[in-house]
Every structure is written in C-alpha cells, then in structure tokens.
Amino acid sequence: MDEIMSKNNSEYLIERNDNVYEVVIGLEVHAQVTSNSKLFSSSSTKFGAEPNTQVSLVDAAFPGMLPVINEFCVKQAIKTGIGLKAKINNKSVFDRKNYFYADLPQGYQISQYKYPIVGEGNVILDMPEGQKQVGIERLHLEQDAGKSIHDIDPSNTLVDLNRSGVALMEIVSKPDLRSPDEVNYYIKKLRCIMRYLGTCDGNMQEGSLRADVNVSVRVKGSTDLGTRCEIKNVNSIKFMQMAIIYEANRQVDLIEEGQEIDQETRLFDTKKNETRSMRSKEDAHDYRYFPDPDLLPLEVTDEFIDKLKSEIPELPDDKKKRFIDEFKVSPYDATILVSDIDTAKYFEEVVAKMGKNRDMKLAVNWITGELFAVLNEKNIEISQSPISAKNLAKLINLIKNGTISGKIAKTIFELMLDGDIDPQIIVEEKGLKQESDPKALEALIDKIINDNREKAIEYKQGKEKLFGFFVGQAMKASGGKANPQLINEILKKKL
Amino acid sequence: MSEITSLTLYELIKNIKEKKISSNEAAKSFVDRAEKSKKINVYVTENFENCLKLSKKFDDKPNFDLKLPGIPIAVKDLFCTNEVRTTAGSNILNNFVPTYESTVTQNIWNEGGILLGKLNCDEFAMGSSNETSFFGNVQNPIAEDLVPGGSSGGSSAALAANLTPVTIGTDTGGSIRQPASFTGTVGLKPTYGSCSRYGIVAFASSLDQAGPMSKNVKDSSILLEVISSFDKKDSTSIDFKRNNYSSELTRNIKGLKIGIPKEYRVDGMPDEIEKLWKKGIEYAKDCGAEIIDISLPHTSYALPTYYIVAPAEASSNLARYDGVKYGLRSSGKNLIDMYEKTRSEGFGEEVKRRVMIGTYVLSSGYYDAYYLKAQKVRQLIKQDFDQAYNKVDAILTPSTPSSAFKIGEKSNDPVSMYLNDIFTVPVNLAGLPGISIPAGVDKNNYPLGLQIIGKPFDEQTVLNIAYSMEEKINYKNNITDWWMK
Numbered sequence: 001m002d003e004i005m006s007k008n009n010s011e012y013l014i015e016r017n018d019n020v021y022e023v024v025i026g027l028e029v030h031a032q033v034t035s036n037s038k039l040f041s042s043s044s045t046k047f048g049a050e051p052n053t054q055v056s057l058v059d060a061a062f063p064g065m066l067p068v069i070n071e072f073c074v075k076q077a078i079k080t081g082i083g084l085k086a087k088i089n090n091k092s093v094f095d096r097k098n099y100f101y102a103d104l105p106q107g108y109q110i111s112q113y114k115y116p117i118v119g120e121g122n123v124i125l126d127m128p129e130g131q132k133q134v135g136i137e138r139l140h141l142e143q144d145a146g147k148s149i150h151d152i153d154p155s156n157t158l159v160d161l162n163r164s165g166v167a168l169m170e171i172v173s174k175p176d177l178r179s180p181d182e183v184n185y186y187i188k189k190l191r192c193i194m195r196y197l198g199t200c201d202g203n204m205q206e207g208s209l210r211a212d213v214n215v216s217v218r219v220k221g222s223t224d225l226g227t228r229c230e231i232k233n234v235n236s237i238k239f240m241q242m243a244i245i246y247e248a249n250r251q252v253d254l255i256e257e258g259q260e261i262d263q264e265t266r267l268f269d270t271k272k273n274e275t276r277s278m279r280s281k282e283d284a285h286d287y288r289y290f291p292d293p294d295l296l297p298l299e300v301t302d303e304f305i306d307k308l309k310s311e312i313p314e315l316p317d318d319k320k321k322r323f324i325d326e327f328k329v330s331p332y333d334a335t336i337l338v339s340d341i342d343t344a345k346y347f348e349e350v351v352a353k354m355g356k357n358r359d360m361k362l363a364v365n366w367i368t369g370e371l372f373a374v375l376n377e378k379n380i381e382i383s384q385s386p387i388s389a390k391n392l393a394k395l396i397n398l399i400k401n402g403t404i405s406g407k408i409a410k411t412i413f414e415l416m417l418d419g420d421i422d423p424q425i426i427v428e429e430k431g432l433k434q435e436s437d438p439k440a441l442e443a444l445i446d447k448i449i450n451d452n453r454e455k456a457i458e459y460k461q462g463k464e465k466l467f468g469f470f471v472g473q474a475m476k477a478s479g480g481k482a483n484p485q486l487i488n489e490i491l492k493k494k495l
Numbered sequence: 496m497s498e499i500t501s502l503t504l505y506e507l508i509k510n511i512k513e514k515k516i517s518s519n520e521a522a523k524s525f526v527d528r529a530e531k532s533k534k535i536n537v538y539v540t541e542n543f544e545n546c547l548k549l550s551k552k553f554d555d556k557p558n559f560d561l562k563l564p565g566i567p568i569a570v571k572d573l574f575c576t577n578e579v580r581t582t583a584g585s586n587i588l589n590n591f592v593p594t595y596e597s598t599v600t601q602n603i604w605n606e607g608g609i610l611l612g613k614l615n616c617d618e619f620a621m622g623s624s625n626e627t628s629f630f631g632n633v634q635n636p637i638a639e640d641l642v643p644g645g646s647s648g649g650s651s652a653a654l655a656a657n658l659t660p661v662t663i664g665t666d667t668g669g670s671i672r673q674p675a676s677f678t679g680t681v682g683l684k685p686t687y688g689s690c691s692r693y694g695i696v697a698f699a700s701s702l703d704q705a706g707p708m709s710k711n712v713k714d715s716s717i718l719l720e721v722i723s724s725f726d727k728k729d730s731t732s733i734d735f736k737r738n739n740y741s742s743e744l745t746r747n748i749k750g751l752k753i754g755i756p757k758e759y760r761v762d763g764m765p766d767e768i769e770k771l772w773k774k775g776i777e778y779a780k781d782c783g784a785e786i787i788d789i790s791l792p793h794t795s796y797a798l799p800t801y802y803i804v805a806p807a808e809a810s811s812n813l814a815r816y817d818g819v820k821y822g823l824r825s826s827g828k829n830l831i832d833m834y835e836k837t838r839s840e841g842f843g844e845e846v847k848r849r850v851m852i853g854t855y856v857l858s859s860g861y862y863d864a865y866y867l868k869a870q871k872v873r874q875l876i877k878q879d880f881d882q883a884y885n886k887v888d889a890i891l892t893p894s895t896p897s898s899a900f901k902i903g904e905k906s907n908d909p910v911s912m913y914l915n916d917i918f919t920v921p922v923n924l925a926g927l928p929g930i931s932i933p934a935g936v937d938k939n940n941y942p943l944g945l946q947i948i949g950k951p952f953d954e955q956t957v958l959n960i961a962y963s964m965e966e967k968i969n970y971k972n973n974i975t976d977w978w979m980k
Contacts, residue, residue: 057594057595060820061815061820062575062593062595062820062821063575063581063583063588063591063593063696063697063815064574064575064593064597064692064693064694064695064696064697065693065694066692066693066728066729066730067730068727068728068729068730069730096811098810098811098814098857100814100817100834101830102817102819102830105815105819105820106814106815107811107813107814107815107817108811108814157830159819286858286859288810288811288854288857288858288859288862289857289862290807290811290857290862290866293699293700293701293731293808294697294700294730294731295730295731296730296731
C-alpha cells in the first residue's frame, strides 16, 4: 500500500500514480441511551441478563400491544442534543421503518425519520495540531432490534429479545471527517460528551456505541463528493479505522482502474480485514416509512428544554477553558484532564484538597504520570483508583512544603497503593521525612569531601561532571532523605 | 315476565338487582339458547362453563353497586381476553391464547360483566359481511343466508338472536354501525380516543375504535359509560371528562340543530334509503330538532382515502404475524420461506389483498401520490365536519346504502363490498362519534338504519338524539328463530 501520511500527522492521503486522494467520512453513531427501561416499554435494559428475560408483551409485539414513550429517554436525547450544541426540535415524529426479520418482532422499527428530535449541531475535536469542528446533521431516537444467534443450534437460529426496544440515539455527522485519526478523536469526543451528560455509557464492548461508516474518496482539492459506501455496524474504533483504510484504498483502486464505485452497503470482516458487499443500491430495502399511528407527534415546550438546559453539567470544552483560565493548566494538559469526566472530577478533587498553597504542575504531573501508569498497568478506571484524590493531594503537598523529596514521594506512592494509606503516616512510620537541617547536611558533606579528596581536586580543576557524583554520594549517605536543593547549595559553597 | 334472553340490558340489570333473576339463571338462559343456535355460527370460542361458574360465584357474593352486576356478555373476537383464545377471525391466530386482557373488556369485568364467549368477525376486522372470517359465515337472524354485516357480524347477529344482552364491537370504517343497521340493532362508534385500543388486535390504528352494540339506545349508553376510559397504555387515548351517559340520557332534544348533508345523496342509492332518510328527518323534527341543510364537500373522497389509509396501516400492523413468536407457523426451508408459507396459509384473501394495497401505497415513489395525499384529504374531510359543526349540533344520514345482502352475493366483488362503508368511513376519518339506530325496513322486511354523527367527545348529544328518535320510530325486530327449526 503506497499511502502516505503527511507532516500534518492526522491527515490521511492516498497516492496512486500521480493522483493524491483524500477520504471523506461521515458517521452514523448508534448510542444506547442510559435508561433503566426501554424506549416504549417498562422492561429492564440491564446488560448481560439471561436471554429473553427482559422482554415485555410490547417488546415481543403481542397482538394489541401499544408503545408508550419513555419520557426519560426523551430527556436524555434532548440533553445529548444540548451537549452537541444542536437545535432541539419542539416537534418530532416517530415513524415505522418496515422490514421483516426474526429479531424484529413488530415487523417494523419505530424510528424518527423525517422529523428528528435534534437538528444541526457540532462537536469540537482537540487534535494535536489544533481544533477541528465536525458538523452534526441530526440526532434521532429509535428502538434497537433483538439479537439473532446463529451459532448455538446447528439447524436453527435462536432469537434473544432482551435488546428489543432498547432506546438508541442515532447521531449522524456531516461528511466532515477526513482520516481514521479524526474518526478516533470524533468517537472519543462524542463518548466523552455523553458520559459527562450521563446519557450513554459509551461502552463499546457491550455494544452501547456502534457506528455505520460512510466512506467516499476524491482527488484532493476537489469539492465534489464521490460515490459513498456505507459500512454497517462497526463496533470498535480500531475496526472503524481498519475498515476506512481498506475501503478508501479499494475505492481509489477502482477509480484508478477507470471503474465506477457502486453505492452500496458493505460489511467489515474483522478477521480478513476487508469490506464486503452486503447489498447494492438496487437491492436496497424499501422501508415504507410512515408516521406510527400508535404514537402522537412528540411535542416538547421551550420551558421543558430550558429546564433540561439548566440541568446540564459543565461540558468538556467549557471545563477545559476553565482549567486553563483558573488553574493555569496548559491546553495540552487540560485536554487530557477533561477527556474523561472521572479524570476531570479526580483532578478537581485533588486541587480542592491541596488547599491554598496548591501546585498545579505537580498535580497534573502526578495524575497523568504516576497515577495513569498504575491505572494502565492494572487496567482499571480512575473511578476505581487505588489512591484517593485526598491522599494524592496530601502527597503533593508534602513535596511542595519540602517535607519529602520527589524521589521519596515515588517510594511513598508505591506504599500508598496498598490500601490508600495516608502518606503522612508512611512518612512518620518509615522516617522518610526529608533532612533539611543545614548543619547536619554540612557535616555530612564535609565527610564526603574528605573521603574523596582526589575527586574534589579534579572538580576544582574543571571536571564539572563530578558535581553529580558528590550529589549522589550525599543522597546515598542520607538514605535518600537529604533535601536535594540544600545539598546543591552546600556542595557549591564547599567545593 | 318475558324470556330472560329477550330482555334489554337495562331490564336484565334491574331484574338482577331486584333479585328476580340470578346471574347464574341469566347465564344459563344464554348458554341454553346458544346451544340451540349453533347454526348461525356466532361463536368462535365459547366460555360457557367458566361463565356459569363465575355467575354462581357472583350470586354467592353479589355486588349490586356494579354497573353490570353479574351480566353475561359475549364480545367480538378482536379483544384480547386473558386465558381465552383470541383469533381475530384468522387462521394465523387460530391457537393464540393471550396472557393479558384488553382495557375495554377489563372495564366490563371490573363492573361485574362475565364473559360468555368470543364472537365471530371478519378476519382482522377486514370485511363488511363477516364472510372473510376463517371460522365461517355468520347467519343474520333476520333471514336465512343473509349476511349480518361486518366486521362485527358475530356481535350483531348474537344481539339480534338474543344470545347476549349487549356486546362490544370495533369500528374502523363502519364495522359497528353497518352490522347494527343490517340486524335491526343499535351500534355506537365513540370518538377516537374515547375507548382504549390496548389489547385490541389492531387493524388500522388511527381509525380503530371500540364501541357498544345493543338492542336499544339506553343499553348503549350504559355500556359506553363502562368501556370509555382514559388509558395510559394507549398513547392515543384522550383524557377528557366523560359524561354519565346513562343517567344524563334525555329525550329532550328541543332546539338541537341537525344537519342534512347533501353529498350523502349518492348516485344509485335505492329509493327506500332515500325514503328512510326523509322519514328520519320527519322524526327528528317531531322530536323538536331543527333541520338544517349542510354541505360536506369532500365526502366523495372519503372512501378512496379510507382504502389507502386503512390498508397502509394494516400492512404494517399485520407484519408481526410472521410465525416467529406466536400463532401459526408453517415450516419452511429458511426464514423467508417460513414467512411466506406461514403468511400464505395464515391469512385469507381479503387480508392479503389489503396488505398488498397497503404495501403498495407506502412504497417509495408512490407514498406521496397515495398515502401522503390521502392524509391531506383526510384533513379536508375533518375540516368539512368542523365547519358543519359551526352550524349544527349533529348530522343525520342513512347508515348504509342498502340493506343486508345475501351470503356470497358480493364476496367476489371487493369494490361493491367496499361501497357498503360509504356513509360510515367519513366518520372514522374525522374521528367523530356516530351511532346507527334501526329506523325501518326495506321491501323484503330487512332492517335499515339511520346514522347520527356528533361533535368530537359529544357522545351524549348523539345518544340523546338517538334515544329521542328511537321512541318515535318504535322499531321492533321480527325474529322468528328460524335457525332452531
């Protein structure tokens, strides 16, 4: 593959012969609404239950059963719309999308087609080379289908309806994405916003977030859109990226060979790392959409929307700005800190517990450095951190006020992991308090200089590298507890 | 005292409350008569044993405060009844036993009613003669080999044959009023949103409405009071203040303005219908009403509009009958083959025809020309009524363009069958209340009905006019029990 990555490290271009192509990507993200019950019934939505144990008569489409809208799901969709800085529509309509499948009990999916609950909005991506705005076309509510299981029984397909009727938000982006990298940032930002809002947990392993990926290519510089292919139901960012790379190259190859691209629906085969045709435009389903006569148009007042607006927490973009302005955190650090609501919460708690004499730089470094390393190693979320924000703040304060050195702090940090132990107690119990008495240190240094006369002479003659040797000896002699700053000062004076 | 089975609902309630008749005696009488009336084929599923048991239970611990104290009642087989088979007249639900109860029937049982059995109807309520039922034709008690109307044909026949004191039907395009008209009984379709659709096998959701069918107007008012309720389980149910229809029933309609729509004088309408209508106008005047000529200009578009909207919704509503979850399943080589075989064997001709029409009118490329246009026309039809109601309190029309016809006479001519609904469908399209009351007979002595259409939620005025005219008309069915001979 002779694709090239330009210096702009998130740009993705494909070069063939003398042509340079760019890829145009739009995503239809299906995000499961965080809600205890389904969109039109009171069945539970809990993940991982025994098959067909969370199915009401409505979900299984028994004769005479009628859908009743779950107000909570409507609120969640509106909140998400607010988070996407989108227009909330006062009136939206649930349509029926008609098709037959064994895991679709009604024979139609209830989905908002013509009149979605949320209109145009946008999402800001924080890319390493700067920000990029991605347009949102719409967000609508719809029911999930059940699950067909083909690999349990050799001659039958089994159906699990637990997921049938669960509320999904379909979030449709404009074709504004240009690379697999941007897709990564986009999905992560969407998930981040929804997690802040508590409207979708974004758990891709459990299928709470999936996407249909629309891909087309065009010669760079062109403003026309090429014929697109839709890759259905991809359930991880990695697979989305792989599918896009495969599909974009396939399309470029076709164009270079002088062939047409068929507008079609394709599937991504994760084992073979390729996309395959599922159905062409000619075979496309005629879904016979029409307004569901069992449901009235969904009408929400401005007051209803305003009330929800007042319940919206501080969102990542605003939080980032505040961290920069108020805490003087660098934009780079702020982006990392706000990228996950729990990290942001943890950071803010640390800041609060540090008190007046707080050191932001130390706090950021300890969280994104030592703490993240531990979380990664243990493969846990910050919400399950073995060290509480309170105790991390104490540790940072101990460094800040000179009680312990950064080096000692690392030792203490390791000890704290075993049951979130108060660092103050560790310092006292292990006698790790930093030696900051100049007289004691002077005596210690005098002895070292005396013991290493020749090296001291060499240093004086200009071998400055030897300074580090003396620092090391002093630290060693003090059992690592000597205040490094004082050691430096005294050594400079004495040598 | 006359026979128990020929009593009106009101009379039966009175007798039970006065302990002159026990609930069990009443149940026995209806069961006995049903055993002798198998020939008219009103029952799809009998609940006789259970009914007798429950009536005894009622007598042991009677509660006379209830509105239907221990009254045995048979209902159309479109209402889901807990643990009692519910077929909707279709092979595809031949073996279907619900584990739940429709709101309307639950309301009846809550007031002391006891289920006698499930009454025959056109398959999924699609038909005007009960001939599309998988469970066979129903005989009109008026005369042999005469259709009882449809789709609530089992209900109308059971009423006319004194097999139930009162009953409920559903009306999507005339399915309560037309069979009432064909059998000399009373049938009321309430305002859309008055009776919950929860637990009623759906035909066309935006038109379906349950309603009472009875031997006289008073009985309909009693039953409406029981079945009409706001129900959160039906999103189209409307929370309006419901009258005490039976106690507010009055024959004083002096000064009420009744409209006569000129567009209902359709081409080819038999003379006797025209005469009946004129007679009806005279009766209304006699009752003190003021007659006003009105226009409902879009009337002629109602039938084509209905035959787009109703099949469209039906095609989607019936998609759930796929052999996967319940009901009939035919075996097939694969999923698609199973679907095709199940639905081919499970559905009858008329249902298939409507599913195909509905699928067609919703197809991309045709949607705008048919479904969307039909919805626009539907609004115009509704506006016609809104404007008329600025001038009048109610509207008087014939119920049907003809009397009952012979079994088989129209079953191969869908269009002429559809024309039966010409006076009733506009009412469904506009969501209005409408009642059919018997008003006379044709040359064969077959009953003919008049329809009174009211303002939305104004069932009380509709009932009052019907109650008042009923007295003047003084119609009596002449049922000879021919099927027992």
